[in-house]
Amino acid sequence: MCGIVGYVGPRTAAPILLDGLQRLEYRGYDSAGIAILTPERKIEIKKTQGRLSVLLDALQGSTPPGYLGLGHTRWATHGEPNEINAHPHADCDGRLVVVHNGIIENYGSLREGLRAKGHHFTSETDTEVLAHLIEEEYRGHQGPDEFVTAVRRALKQARGAYALAAFCAEEPELLVGARLFSPMVVGLGSGENYLASDIPALLPYTRQALIVEDGEIVALDREGASIWNLEGVAISREPFHIGWDLEAAEKGGYPHFMLKEIYEEPQVIANALRGRLDGERVLLPEVDKLDLAKIQKAYIVACGTSHYAGLVGKRLIEEFARLPAESIIASEFRYSNPVLDQNTLVILISQSGETADTLAAFRLAKESGAPTLVVANVLGSSITRGADAVLYLQAGPEICVVATKTYLAMLAVLTLLALDLGQRRGLLAHSQIAPILQELRDLSAKVDRVLDGAEAIAEIARRYADRKNFFFIGRGWDYPSALEGALKLKEISYLHAEGYPAGELKHGPIALLDPEVPVMALATPGPLYEKIISNIQEVKARRAKVLAVAAEGDKEITHHADEVLWIPRTLEPLSPILSAVPLQLFAYYVARERGCDIDKPRNLAKSVTVE
Numbered sequence: 001m002c003g004i005v006g007y008v009g010p011r012t013a014a015p016i017l018l019d020g021l022q023r024l025e026y027r028g029y030d031s032a033g034i035a036i037l038t039p040e041r042k043i044e045i046k047k048t049q050g051r052l053s054v055l056l057d058a059l060q061g062s063t064p065p066g067y068l069g070l071g072h073t074r075w076a077t078h079g080e081p082n083e084i085n086a087h088p089h090a091d092c093d094g095r096l097v098v099v100h101n102g103i104i105e106n107y108g109s110l111r112e113g114l115r116a117k118g119h120h121f122t123s124e125t126d127t128e129v130l131a132h133l134i135e136e137e138y139r140g141h142q143g144p145d146e147f148v149t150a151v152r153r154a155l156k157q158a159r160g161a162y163a164l165a166a167f168c169a170e171e172p173e174l175l176v177g178a179r180l181f182s183p184m185v186v187g188l189g190s191g192e193n194y195l196a197s198d199i200p201a202l203l204p205y206t207r208q209a210l211i212v213e214d215g216e217i218v219a220l221d222r223e224g225a226s227i228w229n230l231e232g233v234a235i236s237r238e239p240f241h242i243g244w245d246l247e248a249a250e251k252g253g254y255p256h257f258m259l260k261e262i263y264e265e266p267q268v269i270a271n272a273l274r275g276r277l278d279g280e281r282v283l284l285p286e287v288d289k290l291d292l293a294k295i296q297k298a299y300i301v302a303c304g305t306s307h308y309a310g311l312v313g314k315r316l317i318e319e320f321a322r323l324p325a326e327s328i329i330a331s332e333f334r335y336s337n338p339v340l341d342q343n344t345l346v347i348l349i350s351q352s353g354e355t356a357d358t359l360a361a362f363r364l365a366k367e368s369g370a371p372t373l374v375v376a377n378v379l380g381s382s383i384t385r386g387a388d389a390v391l392y393l394q395a396g397p398e399i400c401v402v403a404t405k406t407y408l409a410m411l412a413v414l415t416l417l418a419l420d421l422g423q424r425r426g427l428l429a430h431s432q433i434a435p436i437l438q439e440l441r442d443l444s445a446k447v448d449r450v451l452d453g454a455e456a457i458a459e460i461a462r463r464y465a466d467r468k469n470f471f472f473i474g475r476g477w478d479y480p481s482a483l484e485g486a487l488k489l490k491e492i493s494y495l496h497a498e499g500y501p502a503g504e505l506k507h508g509p510i511a512l513l514d515p516e517v518p519v520m521a522l523a524t525p526g527p528l529y530e531k532i533i534s535n536i537q538e539v540k541a542r543r544a545k546v547l548a549v550a551a552e553g554d555k556e557i558t559h560h561a562d563e564v565l566w567i568p569r570t571l572e573p574l575s576p577i578l579s580a581v582p583l584q585l586f587a588y589y590v591a592r593e594r595g596c597d598i599d600k601p602r603n604l605a606k607s608v609t610v611e
Ligand code: AGP
Pocket: 303, 304, 305, 306, 349, 350, 351, 352, 353, 354, 355, 358, 401, 402, 403, 404, 491, 605, 606, 607, 608
């Protein structure tokens, strides 16, 4: 998620912008820049790759004068993290600039149309397309209202998600913002006004704010702010008082980044699918680079939570593409002398793209001549460099050490990959794939429904937070969910939790069960449901408590489980996406009850960059 700041007022803009960007650093970024309109009506842009300190050094003592400006920290989605792709981006003549947070899905076709009209581009970004689109709409017009109209007309042609801020040299006191599916907030000062992606950037300057809603555009001058919808209909909105302190503001008002990121999951699923569904087809042009005719088998290689996503990925690829697939932990794979050749696709999953064991597996695959496909979140991370194909999670930075939203994004992307491989191998008719794609589109709302039940899960967690040992059990599609649920609980509550195939209990672990060892049973609908019910009965016979994740409307489970964590019904191969949410919340509330350091658990790092 990029960071945006904007200022219009009587003070020198640069220091305010740089301070605002520093307050948005927690959002994660790979480059930064500012644009200032000088008193001579020239737009000065300064942008650098890397941390804000690099930009500050580059500006050393020569921050451009001027009272109107934009600042941006970039979390790359299109185009490598480098100075050229950093924001702000300008039009052909450098008479207007834009910064943007989001994804413009149709930027390619828009860029071709603009090139045909003579526009020339310097970067690979979707954002620069917006600058030229506004230029095209503003051509031949002038005046503040005309610039606002030009931005509005440009955005009506764009498809995707954006929080955008722009200004032009002709209007020295006009700042324009707009948002669709990406956050933006207006700060109201006295004789000066601000735009920002998030509240922390506003806190030193004002506590009066104005929310810009999806599909709205806002124009700021020194006196105030005006809001319209994209049809140009004016909207009146009351300001609100910001009561948060800085720490609370960085977490969006949530007590922990983990909870904030869990509540981002409906949007994260939508973003993972964004631009990749076209009616009844999955669109993954990245896969074009693979010679699928040669591929006879896939290894899926990762660590930790990403490995559990890989276990689901294995099932998905075998289910929809009928391609033999094996999911292996990276630290085992790299030393197992695996059979690798041009007929074996190696799929590597890594949120950070920097995990040592997964990188080692990547190098082993490359050396063996095996085609590589990477599923990653951080654009330009080590593992994405040199891969034959890269599928990005598009989940934005994950601040909490434990993976939550990126796990759901991985499952969504792996589902798309499996469906795409099935399509390309001629195994999936449109009539088969259509209902699956529709269910994928419906998942965001279903995750929202699970989040609505968070308080009930918190109550259950409070009842079990004093236990020392847990089992998590599941069968089939539920088995990886059991492993991931156990890991979440271990990581942040420091309680011992073991994920186990439910069918294996009687082969030993059942000896451990007693009333002090609760068992979390994944019991989602499917052909194995009766068998998990039998496993639950075995557990109950040992007087252990049973907590179950089950589908809404399941009456049977209430006769067997002591507690039920409900999820909406979905297609069996998509159930791991929904099952993960109550298990993440359960782990979170147990850890909170135990007073653990949830965002920075002891001994853990966000990315394990050493063996
Ligand atoms: C997940 O909660 C953990 N933080 C950890 O297991 C993580 O999934 C693993 O280290 C892999 O990280 P990666 O996806 O960045 O490679």
